[in-house]
Every structure is written in C-alpha cells, then in structure tokens.
Amino acid sequence: MAPTPYVQPVSKSTAVFKDDIFKGKVLFCTGGGSGICKGMTEAVMRHGANATIVGRKFDRLTAAAKELESLTGQVCLPVQADVRKPESIREAVRQTIEKFGRIDFVINGAAGNFLAPIDGLSENAFRTVIEIDLFGSYHTIKATLPYVRESKGAYINVSTTIQYHGTAYQAHVSAAKAGIDALNRVVAVEEGPRGVRSNVLAPGPISGTEGMERLTATDENGQLLVPHEPAPSGRMGTVEDCGSFTVFLFSEVASYASGGIFVLDGAHENIRNQMVPYPEAVLDAEGFKKKLAQAQEKIDAKAKSKL
Numbered sequence: 001m002a003p004t005p006y007v008q009p010v011s012k013s014t015a016v017f018k019d020d021i022f023k024g025k026v027l028f029c030t031g032g033g034s035g036i037c038k039g040m041t042e043a044v045m046r047h048g049a050n051a052t053i054v055g056r057k058f059d060r061l062t063a064a065a066k067e068l069e070s071l072t073g074q075v076c077l078p079v080q081a082d083v084r085k086p087e088s089i090r091e092a093v094r095q096t097i098e099k100f101g102r103i104d105f106v107i108n109g110a111a112g113n114f115l116a117p118i119d120g121l122s123e124n125a126f127r128t129v130i131e132i133d134l135f136g137s138y139h140t141i142k143a144t145l146p147y148v149r150e151s152k153g154a155y156i157n158v159s160t161t162i163q164y165h166g167t168a169y170q171a172h173v174s175a176a177k178a179g180i181d182a183l184n185r186v187v188a189v190e191e192g193p194r195g196v197r198s199n200v201l202a203p204g205p206i207s208g209t210e211g212m213e214r215l216t217a218t219d220e221n222g223q224l225l226v227p228h229e230p231a232p233s234g235r236m237g238t239v240e241d242c243g244s245f246t247v248f249l250f251s252e253v254a255s256y257a258s259g260g261i262f263v264l265d266g267a268h269e270n271i272r273n274q275m276v277p278y279p280e281a282v283l284d285a286e287g288f289k290k291k292l293a294q295a296q297e298k299i300d301a302k303a304k305s306k307l
Contacts, residue, residue: 013043013244021251023048025151026100028093030054030083030140031109033064036206036242037158040107043243044250045072052077052096054089055110075100083110083136086143093143103147105250108137108180109158115169115276115292117285126172133176134183141187145196152195154250157184159202159261161269169276181261188259197258199249204265204272207236233266 027044031037032053041051045068053068053076055061061078068076077099081092096103112132116125137157148155159181163174180200187198231237245264248254263269274281281288 013247014046016244017047017247017251019046020048021247022104025049025104025153026096026102027051027105027107028054028096028103028140028144029107029109030081030089030136031111031158032107033057033061033078036203036239037107037109038064038068039239039243040109040156040158040201040246041076042068042071043240043247044105045074045076047247048074049105050075050077050100052079052092052099054079054081054083054092056080056082083139084131086139089136089139089143093147097147102151103144104151104153106140106144106148106153106155107158107246108140108155110136110140111158111173113170113173116172117169117282117289118171120285120289121172126175129172130176130179133173134179137180137183141183145191148196149191149194154197154258155184155187155199156246156249157181157198157200159184159200161202161204161263161265161272162275164269168274168278168282184261185259192258197255199254199257199259200261201242201245201249202261202263202265203242204231204237204263204268206242207238231266231268232271233268235266237265237268 022044025044025048027041027049029037029041029051032041032051033055038053041053045051051068051074053061053065055078058078058080061080065076065078068074077096079092079095081088083089093103110132112129114125141155147153157180159177160173162170163178163181167174184198184200187196191198241264245262249257249262276282276288
C-alpha cells in the first residue's frame with residue numbers, strides 16, 4: 001500500500017473559535033518575530049488580543065509587528081530584548097504594561113539550536129542554548145508573573161520532542177527543553193491555586209520554518225542525509241497547526257488543562273529516526289561536520305538572496 005501523501009490542513013482556528021474570544025487581552029511572546037512563535041502570536045491576535053513580541057533583532061521584530069497588525073487589525077508592540085538578561089526582560093514587561101496595562105498570556109518561545117556532537121560542542125555553545133531556552137523561560141516567567149496572576153492568565157512554553165529519546169547532535173537542546181518541561185510542571189502546581197495555568201506545546205517537524213531547514217541534515221547538493229519518514233497523520237505539521245492549538249490552550253475551553261505537555265506532531269515521535277545518519281555521524285564527526293558546513297553555506301546564501 002502506498003504511503004499517504006502529504007496534504008495541507010484546511011481548518012483554521014478562526015473557523016472554530018469566535019473572533020473576539022481574546023478581546024481586551026494582551027499576549028507577551030518571546031521569539032515572536034519569526035517562525036512558529038510568530039504564527040502563534042498571529043493566531044491569538046486574530047481572536048482579538050493585542051501583543052508584544054520580544055527578540056534581539058529589532059529590524060525583524062518591527063517588520064513582523066507591522067505584518068501582524070496588518071493581518072489582524074490589532075496592535076503589536078515590538079521590543080528588543082535579550083531573554084538571557086533578567087533586566088532586559090523586565091524592561092520589555094515594563095514597556096508592555098505602559099502600552100497595554102496588562103498581560104494575560106505569555107509564550108516562552110525564544111530558542112536556539114544547531115546540529116553538533118558532544119565532542120564538538122563547546123562549553124560556551126552548550127551554555128548559550130541553556131541560557132536562551134531554559135534561563136530565558138525562567139526570566140520571562142519571573143518578570144511577567146505578577147501580571148499573569150492578576151489576570152488569572154496562562155503560559156505556553158514551547159518545547160520539542162527530541163528529549164524524549166537520546167537524539168544524536170542534540171545534547172544542548174535536549175537538556176534545555178527537558179528543563180523547560182520540568183519548570184512548566186512546577187509553575188502549574190505553584191500557581192494553579194492563584195488561577196494561573198501553564199502548559200508545554202511540543203511541536204514535531206513543522207514545514208516552512210527556518211529551524212526545520214537548519215536542522216535537516218543535507219549534503220552539499222541539498223539531498224537529505226536521513227530520509228523524512230511521513231508522520232502517521234500523513235503530512236508535515238504547519239505553523240497554522242501550532243497557532244490553532246495555541247488558541248485552544250489559552251481559551252476557556254482548556255481551563256482544566258494545566259501542567260500538561262501537549263505533543264503536536266501527528267504521532268511522528270512514535271516512528272521517527274535519528275536526525276543525522278547513525279552511527280556514521282558519531283563515528284566520523286569531523287567528516288560529517290564538513291558536510292554540514294558545506295550545506296549550511298548554501299542555506300545561508302539562499303537566505304541572503306531573499307533579502
């Protein structure tokens with residue numbers, strides 16, 4: 001029997017939820033200038049919320065904010081900040097409160113990732129990913145918590161599925177995201193009595209994202225080094241899938257959902273391979289890194305050509 005071809009989803013959150021369910025609400029999103037988190041922000045704004053998007057690249061943030069406002073008719077505040085620095089996040093929160101007067105929802109989405117074996121992963125690189133992903137989530141929770149308590153709001157912490165099994169070339173991210181999963185449970189337990197919810201959204205492979213492109217091992221000709229196995233659902237995930245699930249988790253329909261880890265991958269994790277050729281990539285890490293470098297040069301050149 002031939003495998004089910006990839007198909008694109010046809011349903012949207014706007015076809016299921018009322019347009020104004022988040023009217024008067026405010027979203028604070030780290031990493032909201034691009035990719036999955038930008039899509040999550042758009043989905044929440046389409047249902048009536050205003051938003052602050054936070055990141056280090058101000059040009060990208062301002063362009064994203066204008067686009068989000070145009071698409072949704074809501075207000076989007078771009079704030080340049082480094083999630084690794086608590087004072088930077090506190091300033092972003094201050095600007096949000098000054099602009100909107102409240103914070104109801106928070107998406108912890110700032111992240112960094114790349115392919116690297118442990119013996120080729122510097123202490124600084126490992127630390128940087130931990131600081132962006134895990135410390136960044138902690139700093140954002142600390143800075144926003146008084147306002148989320150006041151609004152009896154909710155957190156979504158963006159994680160992954162790679163830490164559920166040993167995944168070659170992903171020690172740094174596996175450690176960081178496992179920490180986020182644990183932090184999420186504690187926030188849900190400690191803040192639940194105050195009316196605050198916290199959940200993890202763990203997307204599987206999501207098509208059309210920079211992260212997916214950079215984490216797909218290819219040779220210098222762009223050929224996949226590890227074939228993509230179709231998810232049992234028969235297609236790749238989309239940014240829209242993540243956005244729709246975000247609307248659900250922040251909505252009153254999910255008022256009993258807290259402390260959960262929600263995997264959004266079409267059951268892909270149950271059948272997935274390693275992300276790199278195994279065991280060749282770990283036995284000859286230097287040779288494989290050369291292949292990755294050659295492929296990365298082509299990806300970077302392609303990205304520059306789009307500017």
